[in-house]
Amino acid sequence: MWRSGLVRSLSRRYSRAFSVVSSSSNSVVSTPSFGIAFDIDGVLIRGGHKLPKAKRVLQSLRANNVPHIFLTNGGGCMEEKKAENLSNILDLPINPEHMILSHTPMREIAKTYGDKRVLIMGSHDVWHVAKCYGFKKVVSVEDLLHHHPTQYPFIHYEQRPAPHHEEPIDAIIVMHDPINWAPDIQVAVDVLIGGDPPGSGRPSGKQTPLFISNDDFVFSGAYPFPRFAQGTAQGYSDGARSTTRSNVSLYYIGAFTRCLKLLYEDLTGRKLEVTNYGKPHIITYNYAERLLNTISGQSEPLKHMYGIGDNPLSDIQGANNAGDEWTSILVRTGIYDGSKDPEHEPDVTVDDVYEAIKHIYKREGINDSTL
Known part of the structure; x- marks a missing residue:
């Protein structure tokens, strides 16, 4: 029951959000065939402070109508509270229905x-x-x-x-x-x-x-x-x-x-x-994949999903095991210190979330002028 209500609510909210983007630019932005799952701590923020270019990255994704969610092993509160906290740190509104906590x-x-x-x-x-x-x-x-x-x-x-x-x-x-x-x-x-x-x-x-x-x-x-x-x-x-x-x-x-x-x-x-x-378990990644597809609003499933994180044992292992549609991207702004983990090698390693999105845009053929 809650899932069907979530689907309807997400579709309405997401459509409204991007109709604003499209009307402001007097052009229709089509929804890409990929989605992104962001870890939060060590990727977008650290120690309660936003990391450089994190806000710009999210603004660019919205401008390009890219479905994205926040997939964190944090928790202990409702999704609304976590979204509000992240909104305050980034100075950017975050939809709580795009937030997956470890216990969601x-x-x-x-x-x-x-x-x-x-x-x-x-x-x-x-x-x-x-x-x-x-x-x-x-x-x-x-x-x-x-x-x-x-x-x-x-x-x-x-x-x-x-x-x-x-x-x-x-x-x-x-x-x-x-x-x-x-x-x-x-x-x-x-x-x-x-x-x-x-x-x-x-x-x-x-x-x-x-x-x-x-x-x-x-x-x-x-x-x-x-x-x-x-x-x-x-x-x-x-x-x-x-x-x-x-x-x-x-x-x-x-x-x-x-x-x-x-x-x-x-x-x-x-x-x-x-x-x-929670990450890296398939229950959570299946849940995330369903949510990304719901947000996209397309009749066909998304072709690619990208998992961006800083922890090889949760973010990278999880994306690697989630299926061929998933690509794991490791950033160096969090817990990762450069040590090699042969069992959980990322598909891509970059310095920060900005470079991660640049890589995705290049692979998906999206102009990165909004970054």
């Missing part, structure tokens, strides 16, 4: 779990986000710790009933970076094992379903060196495989979830089963 595709999980009790983990405003996405019975880690104060005995919690405490928890959804890892991991492991109280075990012995967004192990911000993120990624098996980024060992499974995985598997002897969202 999780809207579709609400079709299955909307009426069931779910543990929502993260920080910032993820519990509000979950309710807006359609999850009606949301519970937090703190709710459970107040209901069972001895569950994590190292912090004092006043006892009070948790919401919908008479019902089992049917899923864990990690939407954003958890802050207090120790109690969060303890509660998560207990809920994964299941039972009432959590940790007593499910009759079936099966693990509670776990959904996690955001694959970034580290991210680039105002601090001069990368910071740990919640990230997850498949590919971790017998030992951690890593590459080096700014003297930081980047594991193919991320920080918070790597800790959760190791502790759960050590305790239970069972493999942790995870459904991953």
Whole structure:
């Protein structure tokens, strides 16, 4: 239901936006047969400040009617808030319906779990986000710790009933970076094992379903060196495989979830089963591709999609694995420090987003005079 409404809304808004561009130039600008997915941090902005020529690039894309979206592993808020924040930094209006956060595709999980009790983990405003996405019975880690104060005995919690405490928890959804890892991991492991109280075990012995967004192990911000993120990624098996980024060992499974995985598997002897969202996973790139095609408004699917990012382990891996229609473009303005990653080689490497768009325009035969 929400998707059909999104399609109609996007088509109307996008058409109106570009009718203004066309009328101002007294010419009709046809929609190109390609689309672009931008990472945000390290590509358009860094440390809360816009990177050089980022605004000019987006203005040029609008002038040329190029479908484009913002595909970030950031989150913890609604798409409207992220778009407003980016608008303020770039001094350029950003349509929130062009914004895909790490947890945006999780809207579709609400079709299955909307009426069931779910543990929502993260920080910032993820519990509000979950309710807006359609999850009606949301519970937090703190709710459970107040209901069972001895569950994590190292912090004092006043006892009070948790919401919908008479019902089992049917899923864990990690939407954003958890802050207090120790109690969060303890509660998560207990809920994964299941039972009432959590940790007593499910009759079936099966693990509670776990959904996690955001694959970034580290991210680039105002601090001069990368910071740990919640990230997850498949590919971790017998030992951690890593590459080096700014003297930081980047594991193919991320920080918070790597800790959760190791502790759960050590305790239970069972493999942790995870459904991953965010970059580099195909669920997110399929979602992005559908959105770009919706924005284009054309009867035929777009022929090419370009993924522009600064992180080989998320942006480049994701675009490389998304299909032949996708081209990965790595920029040097973010977390990437020039180290070679033979497993995730970009199709193109450029200095910044301006050079990325110049490359795309040349390949697609578009005049770059608007840049």
